[in-house]
Amino acid sequence: MSTTLKDIAKKTGFSVSTISRVLHDNSKKYKISEETQTKVQQTAKDLGYRLNTLARGLRMQKTYEIGLIVPDIANPFFSAVCKNLAGELRKGGYNFIVYDTDKDLSIERSAIKKVLEKRVDGLIIASVGQEFSHIQKIRDANIPLVMIDRCSDSVDVDSVSVDNVKGSMFAMNYLIKEGHTRIAFIQGTPGSYANETRLQGYKLALHDTGIAVDKHLIVGNDFRAMNGYLETKHLLKLANPPTAIFTAGNIIALGALDACKKAGVRVPQDISLVTFDDPVFTPYLSPPLTAVEQPIKKLSEMAVAILYRRMKNHHGMRKTLLLEPKLNIRSSVARISTRKNIIHSTKIEKN
Amino acid sequence: MSTTLKDIAKKTGFSVSTISRVLHDNSKKYKISEETQTKVQQTAKDLGYRLNTLARGLRMQKTYEIGLIVPDIANPFFSAVCKNLAGELRKGGYNFIVYDTDKDLSIERSAIKKVLEKRVDGLIIASVGQEFSHIQKIRDANIPLVMIDRCSDSVDVDSVSVDNVKGSMFAMNYLIKEGHTRIAFIQGTPGSYANETRLQGYKLALHDTGIAVDKHLIVGNDFRAMNGYLETKHLLKLANPPTAIFTAGNIIALGALDACKKAGVRVPQDISLVTFDDPVFTPYLSPPLTAVEQPIKKLSEMAVAILYRRMKNHHGMRKTLLLEPKLNIRSSVARISTRKNIIHSTKIEKN
DNA sequence: TTGTATGCGTTATCAA
DNA sequence: TTGATAACGCATACAA
Numbered sequence: 001m002s003t004t005l006k007d008i009a010k011k012t013g014f015s016v017s018t019i020s021r022v023l024h025d026n027s028k029k030y031k032i033s034e035e036t037q038t039k040v041q042q043t044a045k046d047l048g049y050r051l052n053t054l055a056r057g058l059r060m061q062k063t064y065e066i067g068l069i070v071p072d073i074a075n076p077f078f079s080a081v082c083k084n085l086a087g088e089l090r091k092g093g094y095n096f097i098v099y100d101t102d103k104d105l106s107i108e109r110s111a112i113k114k115v116l117e118k119r120v121d122g123l124i125i126a127s128v129g130q131e132f133s134h135i136q137k138i139r140d141a142n143i144p145l146v147m148i149d150r151c152s153d154s155v156d157v158d159s160v161s162v163d164n165v166k167g168s169m170f171a172m173n174y175l176i177k178e179g180h181t182r183i184a185f186i187q188g189t190p191g192s193y194a195n196e197t198r199l200q201g202y203k204l205a206l207h208d209t210g211i212a213v214d215k216h217l218i219v220g221n222d223f224r225a226m227n228g229y230l231e232t233k234h235l236l237k238l239a240n241p242p243t244a245i246f247t248a249g250n251i252i253a254l255g256a257l258d259a260c261k262k263a264g265v266r267v268p269q270d271i272s273l274v275t276f277d278d279p280v281f282t283p284y285l286s287p288p289l290t291a292v293e294q295p296i297k298k299l300s301e302m303a304v305a306i307l308y309r310r311m312k313n314h315h316g317m318r319k320t321l322l323l324e325p326k327l328n329i330r331s332s333v334a335r336i337s338t339r340k341n342i343i344h345s346t347k348i349e350k351n
Numbered sequence: 352m353s354t355t356l357k358d359i360a361k362k363t364g365f366s367v368s369t370i371s372r373v374l375h376d377n378s379k380k381y382k383i384s385e386e387t388q389t390k391v392q393q394t395a396k397d398l399g400y401r402l403n404t405l406a407r408g409l410r411m412q413k414t415y416e417i418g419l420i421v422p423d424i425a426n427p428f429f430s431a432v433c434k435n436l437a438g439e440l441r442k443g444g445y446n447f448i449v450y451d452t453d454k455d456l457s458i459e460r461s462a463i464k465k466v467l468e469k470r471v472d473g474l475i476i477a478s479v480g481q482e483f484s485h486i487q488k489i490r491d492a493n494i495p496l497v498m499i500d501r502c503s504d505s506v507d508v509d510s511v512s513v514d515n516v517k518g519s520m521f522a523m524n525y526l527i528k529e530g531h532t533r534i535a536f537i538q539g540t541p542g543s544y545a546n547e548t549r550l551q552g553y554k555l556a557l558h559d560t561g562i563a564v565d566k567h568l569i570v571g572n573d574f575r576a577m578n579g580y581l582e583t584k585h586l587l588k589l590a591n592p593p594t595a596i597f598t599a600g601n602i603i604a605l606g607a608l609d610a611c612k613k614a615g616v617r618v619p620q621d622i623s624l625v626t627f628d629d630p631v632f633t634p635y636l637s638p639p640l641t642a643v644e645q646p647i648k649k650l651s652e653m654a655v656a657i658l659y660r661r662m663k664n665h666h667g668m669r670k671t672l673l674l675e676p677k678l679n680i681r682s683s684v685a686r687i688s689t690r691k692n693i694i695h696s697t698k699i700e701k702n
Numbered sequence: 703t704t705g706t707a708t709g710c711g712t713t714a715t716c717a718a
Numbered sequence: 719t720t721g722a723t724a725a726c727g728c729a730t731a732c733a734a
Contacts, residue, residue, distance in 0.1 A: 002492075004710090004711055004712085005711070005712070006711075014720075014721085015720065015721045015722075016711090016712085016713095016721085016722090017713080017714085017720075017721060017722080017723095018719090018720055018721075020711095020712070020713065020714095021713095021720090024712085024713085025713090030719070030720080031719055031720095032719065032720080033719065033720095036719085036720085048492065050464075050467055050468055051468045051711095051712090052409070052468065052470060052710090052711050052712070053468045053469050053470070053712095054405045054406075054408045054409040054414070054469070054470055054710085054711075054712090055405075055409055055710070055711035055712040055713090055726090056711080056712055056713075057405045057712090057726090058403070058405040058406050058409060058710090058711085058712075058725095058726045058727065058728090059711080059712045059713045059714085059725075059726050060712080060713065060714095060726085061726075063405070072434070073424075073430055073433055073434050073437070074427075074430050074431050074433075074434040076425075076427065076430075079424055079425050079427075079430035079433075080425050082424055082425075082430075082449075082451075083423070083424050083425040083451055083453075086424070086449075086450075086451045087451075087453070090458075095448070095450075095465055096448075096449075097446070097447075097448050097449075098433075098437075098447075098448075098449045099437075099446075100433075100434055100437045100438075102434075102438070107441075113401075114446055116401055117401055117402045117403065117404045118404050118405070119403060119404070119405055141353075141399065225631070225635070251631065254631070254632060254635040255635075257635060258634075258635055261637070280576070280602065280605070281605060281632045281636075283609075284576070284605040284606075284608060284609055284636065285632075285635065285636065285637070286612070286636070286637035355726090355727055355728085356727070356728065356729095357727075357728095365704075365705085366704065366705045366706075367705090367706095367727090367728080367729095368704075368705065368706080368729080368730080369703090369704055369705075371727095371728065371729060371730090372704090372729090375728085375729080376729090381703070381704080382703055382704095383703065383704080384703065384704095387703085387704085402727095402728090403726090403727050403728070405726085405727075405728090406710090406726070406727035406728040406729090407727080407728055407729075408710090408728095409709095409710045409711065409712090409726090409727085409728075410709080410710050410727080410728050410729050410730085411710085411728085411729070412710075703734100704733100704734085705732105705733080705734075706731105706732085706733075706734095707730100707731090707732085707733100708729105708730090708731090708732105709728100709729095709730100710727105710728090710729095711726105712725100712726085713724100713725090713726090714723100714724090714725090715722105715723085715724085715725105716721100716722090716723085716724100717720105717721085717722080717723100718719100718720080718721075718722095
């Protein structure tokens with residue numbers, strides 16, 4: 001097996017405590033002679049000594065590990081969050097363990113179990129679904145925890161997330177300002193936090209400007225490209241089609257764009273398109289898409305900051321942060337006049 | 352603190368071993384009475400007992416954890432690998448710890464150190480750079496290890512990777528078959544494994560078909576969009592510009608496409624474009640890009656399979672797998688005749 | 703069917 | 719300046 005402090009002790013003739021002190025302590029504290037220090041360090045190197053964090057963690061009741069639980073690490077949003085968190089935590093001397101729950105609540109439950117069994121010092125979680133009682137339980141067990149990309153008043157847990165409602169409203173208000181009134185919303189997975197909040201923003205913006213919500217213009221059922229494609233095709237065939245489409249996620253937008261292209265409908269001349277979420281490729285599409293960007297770096301920094309705070313003080317007040325997204329205006333939206341609107345819809349009807 | 356076996360023992364009156372057996376053993380082995388079982392399980396639940404994997408790992412010399420070290424988890428390729436590995440390992444009852452080295456060798460070194468200190472049962476690593484002696488050392492320490500997306504004859508380590516050379520050749524041969532002879536290569540980061548192997552395939556394909564390598568057509572220096580943009584702009588201005596561009600990575604291709612669009616050069620009518628790597632968005636670009644797809648799922652499955660094999664047998668023969676990529680032909684390449692070639696280059700010169 | 707005792711590798715307390 | 723010893727929580731060989 002691997003070398004232990006004991007092995008080094010035997011070899012050098014010193015005691016285990018001495019070895020431990022020169023190897024892992026801020027050894028100066030104990031006034032250990034230069035001589036023994038170098039001797040110990042040398043034989044440690046010779047024997048290929050390697051700290052055993054299991055033993056240390058057990059003894060110290062601290063692992064310097066943070067657990068991260070996300071629904072889908074292949075989603076660019078979460079992989080970016082993951083990367084930023086990693087960098088941020090590294091600064092503080094923490095490592096982290098990632099769990100991908102594959103958007104499955106039962107996997108999420110077992111991930112939580114596993115991560116707690118590992119005695120992580122803290123937990124960052126983007127839960128699936130809208131029901132957070134199992135997360136409340138963790139909090140109640142006094143394990144430092146912060147929810148990200150999700151927040152709920154029904155639960156007493158620290159959280160930092162992006163204001164999806166506001167993001168949607170930014171997009172919608174822009175569309176409305178450009179003269180659009182018939183705006184479709186292609187949803188992601190109904191019931192998911194991201195979808196429901198974005199939908200809410202969509203409705204709110206319409207409501208605020210006195211535009212009636214047309215149920216026929218709210219379509220779709222998941223975050224994939226095919227959904228965007230099919231629903232766009234459907235929307236274009238409507239008797240009174242929308243002049244703009246707002247999609248709940250960028251992959252949906254890809255499908256929507258494709259459907260337009262295949263139907264010979266030009267973006268933005270014939271129809272405008274805006275999407276939530278703004279990964280690397282949106283500026284390079286044809287046309288470059290106007291999109292709602294989420295402040296990922298900020299989100300990660302804040303999550304870590306709040307987690308540290310909670311680790312220091314288990315009983316402080318709950319803290320919830322709502323970060324503001326940003327609308328990146330590019331070339332997928334055209335200003336519209338009533339007249340143009342009519343011409344446009346006539347043209348579409350032939351399709 | 353949290354409840355331990357001891358606590359349950361005290362409360363129920365049984366010994367710690369009994370508690371341990373009913374809670375973590377395949378308890379039937381020991382013929383423990385139904386009565387005590389239910390009693391123990393009940394109080395375990397009441398007290399909110401949670402296994403401590405540190406203690407168990409220390410005792411059993413096994414952690415059921417696999418370390419994963421990648422250069423950049425925000426890169427769609429690696430985040431997909433990560434996701435697939437997670438699923439694959441979960442099947443076998445293993446968890447995993449991810450480290451993002453941010454393409455930094457010193458971070459990689461410390462990540463390796465950390466992960467070994469955690470006494471992972473195995474390690475999967477996509478190292479940065481081309482020099483693998485530090486990885487050889489891990490192997491020499493008899494820690495089950497498999498390199499992914501990288502392989503080297505200079506090192507005695509299991510590995511599974513994609514045949515980048517072949518991938519490049521697929522792309523190049525297709526271009527050549529379509530009549531192209533002046534084909535530019537926009538590199539990623541020189542010295543990186545991905546870049547060097549892809550470059551090698553580029554050169555080899557030219558060599559095999561008797562086309563001389565023109566050094567002026569090999570340009571670029573990193574995997575980012577700006578690099579693709581700048582170098583494409585430069586290539587288009589050449590006195591004798593290429594009729595096709597092959598980019599070492601998809602983000603480079605985004606920049607290249609953008610440069611063409613801004614210069615009024617049509618893809619594929621005026622210039623053809625092929626790229627290595629094929630994430631979700633390539634089919635949705637204008638035009639949909641012909642691209643080399645890497646077999647990520649297969650790569651992950653094989654990596655885990657080889658790792659398991661190595662965990663069972665420390666001293667088996669070295670195994671290196673080279674997976675075949677696949678060329679997805681879409682609409683970014685045009686057949687070319689000599690005449691068209693000349694017209695094309697004249698047109699470009701005005702730019 | 704259940705209990706006792708030991709050790710995994712480390713740190714911390716107390717003593718020398 | 720260094721050492722002996724206990725404890726962290728668990729699993730297991732051996733006893734009963």
